[in-house]
Amino acid sequence: MSRDEGAAVENKTSRDPAMTDVARLAGVSHQTVSRVLNDHPNVREQTRLRVRAAIAELGYRPNKAARALVTGRSQLIGVVAQNSTLYGPASLLAAFEEAAAGAGFAVSVGRVKELDHASINRAVERHRDERVAGIVVIAPTASANDALADIPAGVPVVTIDGDPARPTPLVTVDQQAGAYAATKHLLDVGHRTVWHVSGPPNWFDSSGRVEGWRKALEDAGAEVPPLVPADWSARAGYQAGQMLARMPEVTAVFAANDHLALGILRAMHERGRRVPEDVSVVGFDDVPEAEFFIPPLTTVRQDFAAVAREALDLLLAQVAADGGAGDTRRTIAPALISRGSVAPPS
Amino acid sequence: MSRDEGAAVENKTSRDPAMTDVARLAGVSHQTVSRVLNDHPNVREQTRLRVRAAIAELGYRPNKAARALVTGRSQLIGVVAQNSTLYGPASLLAAFEEAAAGAGFAVSVGRVKELDHASINRAVERHRDERVAGIVVIAPTASANDALADIPAGVPVVTIDGDPARPTPLVTVDQQAGAYAATKHLLDVGHRTVWHVSGPPNWFDSSGRVEGWRKALEDAGAEVPPLVPADWSARAGYQAGQMLARMPEVTAVFAANDHLALGILRAMHERGRRVPEDVSVVGFDDVPEAEFFIPPLTTVRQDFAAVAREALDLLLAQVAADGGAGDTRRTIAPALISRGSVAPPS
DNA sequence: AAAATGGGTGTTATCGCTAACATCCGAAGT
DNA sequence: ACTTCGGATGTTAGCGATAACACCCATTTT
The missing domain is CATH 3.40.50.2300 (Response regulator)
Structure with a gap:
């Protein structure tokens, strides 16, 4: 990459314009160009305009590496x-x-x-x-x-x-509050208790949701059923759902996310347990397609x-x-x- | 940020070590350090080791901004x-x-x-x-x-x-081939033709899938039904599905992605058309949860x-x-x- | 009217690195 | 023994920006 100095006339492979090029064209020092670029107050309006014009004419763009250095x-x-x-x-x-x-x-x-x-x-x-x-x-x-x-x-x-x-x-996100609201919602419509299919135990989101669920149950004086541990996948939800579907006493399930809920819906469907008539399900996340699950999923949205x-x-x-x-x-x-x-x- | 030069003894707010610091410690020039860093061949093994030791001792990390500059x-x-x-x-x-x-x-x-x-x-x-x-x-x-x-x-x-x-x-990704395979699969199991719910028309993926679908039908001598245009959302799939579910002649639908397919499944379900007994559906993408749709979705996976x-x-x-x-x-x-x-x- | 101010600008040094060239040296060629 | 060569290293010169300081020159202040 040749780079002629001085009176370059036919500099084909010319480099990108630098601050000094702008300065030369505008008839100022490179420092003034820098001032314009950084909106320093002490630059005459007229100079500022001249510099901006030169910048535009050359298509100059500051080198971020140099600035970072x-x-x-x-x-x-x-x-x-x-x-x-x-x-x-x-x-x-x-x-x-x-x-x-x-x-x-x-x-x-x-x-x-x-x-x-x-x-x-x-x-x-x-x-x-x-x-x-x-x-x-x-x-x-x-x-x-x-x-x-x-x-x-x-x-x-x-x-x-x-x-x-x-x-x-x-x-x-206040996971506990979200889980509390979901659980309370299920209790409020009349369920005696709510089962919970949780996410992976090492996630803070999981434990927060577990706590919110448990607290809502305790505050309502409801029995706290055993926790059903899972991960975030639809597959784990399906497996958990296969168990829950066999237990007639299960009427309400709060899933730690929407994909778990999807798996649960599928498992319920396979065993002929209707949602929401026989079992109510609530998810968490509000993924865009949750509205189109069978049936549309009640869930908790995070902003x-x-x-x-x-x-x-x-x-x-x-x-x-x-x-x-x-x-x-x-x-x-x-x-x-x-x-x-x-x-x-x- | 004070920065004492020379015989700094108690430089509290010391800056990060630079190449010259490593050089000094290793008893070489900074250029040799640079050579070691960039794996230049012409460095004596012993020197190389000395430099590496100095780098490790100081916890030196090259400044990428300077290098980029x-x-x-x-x-x-x-x-x-x-x-x-x-x-x-x-x-x-x-x-x-x-x-x-x-x-x-x-x-x-x-x-x-x-x-x-x-x-x-x-x-x-x-x-x-x-x-x-x-x-x-x-x-x-x-x-x-x-x-x-x-x-x-x-x-x-x-x-x-x-x-x-x-x-x-x-x-x-060869969208056309994927769509062709999906459509052909439906024809192969005995469907007389296949309807297609497409993605947004300005996407190449969409048009590629439309072409593949059409080609498969034409190659099989099947009738080409009107295209059902949509976007990528489950909602659009649901709306398309509501129409398709009303037409008894529709027995096979190829959706341009899995979320569209989800919406279609839901619409079919609502109108009592069973999938796959009454209508077959194929999606595209293989989103992780497609396996847990009701029913599990046949689809096309992109790597x-x-x-x-x-x-x-x-x-x-x-x-x-x-x-x-x-x-x-x-x-x-x-x-x-x-x-x-x-x-x-x- | 002389001194103090401060806005507008230019000059110089510097950031930490790599490229290019200069230098030193011992091994090889004649 | 005297170039020649090339490996190992050092020296110098930038890259393109900002910071710090110096310097004008019109205003104010005294």
Whole structure:
């Protein structure tokens, strides 16, 4: 790649214009160009216009690497998330990217196969190498949570879906409240108790939902049936459903997410137990297609966009404060969405 | 941020170690450290070890901004994708991030709200500002495709799901083959013809599936019923299904994706048309929960991981070749997954 | 009228790295 | 023994931006 200096006349493979090129064209110093770019106050309006014109004429675009080098920070936010296509995490990630873009930040995603200590640390280090402005960790499990301790102070970090008990900047959905509402809804229409098919035990979301379910039962003085443990998959829901369908006393089931609920619906259908006439079912997440399950699923909706906004907000506050921040915890309330899968017991 | 030079003894707020610090500790020049880092051959083994020891001792990590500045490229791949939680695009993105991480590249995602010309160009420019090594555009619609023309030559670009007719580096799933297989499967079990509920008309995936469907019918000498246009949502499938359920002659439906199929299943169920006894249904995508629909859905699976791998491969080939590349098109064959939603007509 | 202010601008140093060239040295060729 | 060569290393010069400071020159202030 030849790069002629001085009086280049026919510089074919000319490089991208740099700040000095703009400066020359506008008849100012490169520093003034920098001032215009960064909206410094002390630039005459006329000069500002001249510089802007030169920028437009050359199609100049600032080199972010150079800026990152001298400032020590890039306009990049690193996100550490599990490599999953689960509805919750995927939506969250998408929502966060959108929010960040709105604030002028690009997002670099460090997907991680397992949410273990070592993987997360590796992802965090990669992000630090890129001098990201801040890091968001989607840490829905205890193992992920542990890794956060190793992140050096001074790096702005926000955790999403992390341990509610941990004193770090954190945004969560109030799982307990959502589960409580779902369970109470079933009790309110007349069910004597509610069974619960839970998510994987190491997820905070799971345990929060279990707690909310149990509390609603206890508050109502209802019997607490044994917990049916599962994971997040439709398959696990189907298996749990096969058991529940055999027990005549089961009239109401709260599933820890919509896909579990789907599996339960299928199992009920196969054994001839009608939903909602014989058994009521409630899910969690409100995936877009939940409305078209057979029957339409009553569920609990999480506002991922709100979570993303709050997380970004918390992160940028830390970036601005250069470390310490004010309030550092935000909780988003979920909402019960009532559809056709719930009815009074017969 | 004070930064004492020279004989700093008690430098509290010490900066991160730089290459010169490593060099000093190892008793070599910073350039030798650079050589070790970049695996240049001409370094004595003993020196190499000494440098590595110093790196480990200081916990040194190279500054990527500085490297990007001098080389003009970062170890970052820019991805432009629509801000959607659709199963296909989301899976693709996740798969690509994993593949890129395996090759030592981080991925910066430029989500875009609409797949129009202007939005895509903006995202591409943002990536170029970051001096990404290459750009991947997930361009499943004609409008997205148009924007590709504006990307200057010399920037490595790979399109995923783009226009099969466009002569750019491109990776696609053979939609036509998948649709052909699905339709033929229905004809093979004895249906006289197959109805098709299609995706949005401006998506290449949609039109490819329509073509495959039509071709299979024509090859079999079957009547081609009118196309039922929809989008990708379960709701649209439900609406289409409400119509199809009223027509006694409809015995087989091929839906352009699994969520459409879900809506169709629901509509059939509501009007008392049994699947598969009265009507057979086939979907497309094989979303994880398709196995637990009522009944389990026969569908066509796309191998997104393979798409991602090929795309990365094509991109890195361009990066290495500094522009021109050899073969530039890869097509992934989808696979029919047979489940319980298909049966011979009664 | 001289001094103090402060807005507008240019000059210089620097961030941490890689490229290009310079240098040193011992082994090989004549 | 005297080039020649090439491996191992050091030196210097940028990459393109921002920070810090210096410097004008019109206003105010005293």
